[in-house]
Amino acid sequence: NTYNIGTRPAPLFTGFGQDVRSLPGITPPGTLTFPQQKPANDSRRIESTLDEALVAPINYSWNATFERQLPKGLVVQASYIGRLGRKLLAQRDIMALNNLVDPKSGMDWYTAAGILERLRAQGTSISAVQQIPYFANLYPADLAAQVNANYFGETVLNETLNQTQAIYQIALEVFGNDWTDTQDALDTGINAHYFFNPQYGALAAFSSIGNSSYHAGTVSVRERLGEKLTLDFNYTLSHSRDDASGLQTSGLPASTFGNGFILNPIRQHDWYADSDFDVRHIINVNAVWQLPIGRGQWLLGDTNRWVNGILGSWQLAGIYRWNSGLPAPNLFDDARWATNWNVQSSVVRTKPLQSCPTRGGLDAPKLFGCDPKGAYQSFRNALPGESGDRNVFRLPGYVSLDLGLSKSFNLPWGENQKFQIRWETFNVTNTQHFGKMDISRTGTGVTLDPSTATPPSNWSNFTAIQGTPRVMQFGFRYSF
Structure with missing residues (x-):
């Protein structure tokens, strides 16, 4: 599109029924056929399309909850939540290379x-x-x-x-x-x-073929009616699995297939694994506490009004969150396509292996920082037809503690006039867990026959932290 709004404006819309064939820059072909078809010339094209049989996804969900009220205003709640998804929107290569079977030997x-x-x-x-x-x-x-x-x-x-x-x-x-x-x-x-199909090497189509499952147990403890303390504690243990985790936009354009792509539709279940967003454990706590300091309180209960004016009536608020890590990016064959013409397979572990995140020192922080060479040599390239390992390693978890301390003063010249001071700190402990990796061919790619190879210096490197460093802010408020 070479038009602009200054020196080269586009043709104006003059009304419905406008003759578009007469507009400048349009040269209609002599003959048109529908639907248009790519020539069957074995060009191994890589393109994307939509399945004509798309349907609305199906969701099955159920839950059960037990709640008990305890003394002192405490409420305990335990729940189970289940969900199944069927006919979800996912991408697959509808021109996937055939797994041809020899009828004489029976081998594929x-x-x-x-x-x-x-x-x-x-x-x-x-x-x-x-x-x-x-x-x-x-x-x-x-x-x-x-x-x-x-x-x-x-x-x-x-x-x-x-x-x-x-x-x-x-x-x-x-x-x-x-x-x-x-x-x-x-x-x-x-x-x-x-x-190969003579028209395409790969043709990714959005189709109603995805499957998912989610199961979770939650425990909550709440103190809502306390005079001095309001508390909310929640813990979730959950497990989400699917064969495609991406959104409808994650695979566009066709050259940048995302996590919503099923690499081998002939063996779709091979890709059924932990979801890309699966977080096994989550804890969050939020509380507001009127500190028991000052006149009539547990500490300094009989103090004079000057000391009470300085030390009394402080309020502490906090939010704490901790969760286990998300799945790490899949490690892939760095420049080979064993199964799909367009998308590389992930590599496969040859021995038990766990991630070992390090914070770095002389070397960069790594997902496999304890023994990068040993980890690198624990993989093999995917066999023909294999999709490879999906979401088998975990990134570091996330933790954050935010606190706020505030005090309000009643001003002597009006009962409706108050002055408040606040001190808030985000990420109090300044904890900085790594969460983003180098996803280049050398960062998460694995070379041909890695069992005897040495990893590149940037292999499994972290490139960014989760969250932000510690931040403090101070504020004053005058209300009237």
Whole structure:
């Protein structure tokens, strides 16, 4: 759009029924077809769309509450809350590469290619790879020659190799763990569409396919009617799971797919895990306390009016919050696409591993700060068809304490005139837990075959804190 409101104004709207074909800059085509279709020219396009079968999401919710009133004005309440979501809005690749099954051997692509990926990761030589019936049944004997001619345009593969060895050579020497590029080479090499749709490489569609569950228990203790103290304590233990956590805007444009994207719709349940917003424990307390100091109080109850005017009638208010951490960003293959043409799979743990956040010193603060190299080498690249681990690590939790101290003075020249002073402090303890990570290819990406690799210096680095540093403010108020 090159129009502006000064030197190049856009055409004016003159009324309904206006002839838009006559407006400047519009050249209508001679013929129009509906719906418009992309040419089937194997361009491997990456685009997004809407599913024509969208429906309203379905929500099932239930709860139960027990409440008991105790002496001294205390009220205790315990609740259970449950919720299930079905047909939620999520994105999926409706042109996801086929998991083609060989009818003769009964084996599928994920299994056959997974065998080769494990051999590649072990460094197995090409000559040691045995023929796999899946590839022998589906591909011609001169596969290597056809791929050389039709895909590479030069002699890259050894044309004496059998079908399995030729495919293995592509992975071992050309694409590594990028199995969707290997599938592209195979489809192009034999001029077939075993895996790819001829119009698209990836076509993400918003569809009514998402699922979620939420279960929570809450305990609350309240003191509402106290003369000196008002208190509200709440604790929540909850667990939220889903197969897509993003909002409807999280996956736009198509090149920046967010957390609402289901990476492998053929195995959608693989992505069902803790929600991106899942917080297991939450505690919050808020209270207002009239300090028992001054005339008629527990401390200095018989003091004179001058001392009472200075030390009496102070009020302390506070808000405290603590919660456990959110899921950390998923670690991913840094430049390989094992399953989806457009979105990289997450890596997979090869041994038990927990995050170990550090605050930094000589090195930057890290999510895996206790042993970055050991953590880095505890992953493997995703196998063909795998989505990888989702939301298995946690960021540090959050804690904050805010306090306010205030006192009101009755002014002697009018009973309705008061003067108040306030001192408020936010984040009293100046606690600064880290919460944002470096999500670049080297920050959360994992290289090819990480089991023997050294992590980059910025791998798993934190880049920002949660909340803000301590802030104090003072205020005065005159009311009349």
